[in-house]
Amino acid sequence: MKQCKKCHINLDTFANQCPLCNSAIESSPDFQSSYPMINDIINKSLFRKIVFFLASLISLSVIALNYFLTPNIRWSFFAVLQIFLSYYVFYNILNGQRKVIKLLLALSFVITFLSIFWDIYTGFHGWSTNYVLPSLCISYGTFMLILRFVDYFAFRENSSYIYLNICLEFVPLILVSLNYAKLNTLIYLAGFFGIINLLILIVFDGSDLKEDILKKMHF
DSSP states (O other), X not given: OEEETTTTEEEOOSOSBOTTTOOBOEEOTTOOOSSOOXXXXXXXXXXXXXXXXXXXXXXXXXXXXXXXXXXTOOTHHHHHHHHHHHHHHHHHHHTTOTTOHHHHHHHHHHHHHHHHHHHHHTTOOSHIIIIIHHHXXXXXXXXXXXXXXXXXXXXXXXXXXXXHHHHHTTHHHHHHHTTSSOOOHHHHHHHHHHHHHHHHHHHHSHHHHHHHHXXXXXX
């Protein structure tokens, strides 16, 4: 049994932070709870390792694409930075910091705009829209897909950013239709994650989606 000195509550949890105020909680061995301890069904440590492996795999793939397709332009730096930023946020969510998705989305836009600005400044070779933006969508889409099944409460708490992310995943395809990007494997994958996340949202969270939309429209 653990205790939050700030909220004055006792908690049956393996977490190190209070779910109400996010303060550090301490062990309280003298307190005897009348409720059984419920262990986490999901091994979050294992998922952290899986996500780190996926982030590393995607990063190596992006670096390889950069080397073989555009060896004279080092655009993979922006993509790899975004991928590991996604992992960092995922890591913090599993440790109880559930309000960091907003930060991830904000930094994602900053990285994307910086890459597009640098691309335009150097003559616009299209690497920002062809490679960096789709890489952002793939890493963010993978992150959201895993979060949906690992920590559904964090997923629901950040529903607005989830919907925005799904829209973002279709942006590369829109840019292709406007001739600002060219179809490639990364853009196909970004669209694939957009479709998968949209279908999961409709099939598994249809009622919650409807409720969120009604709340945001003040019905």
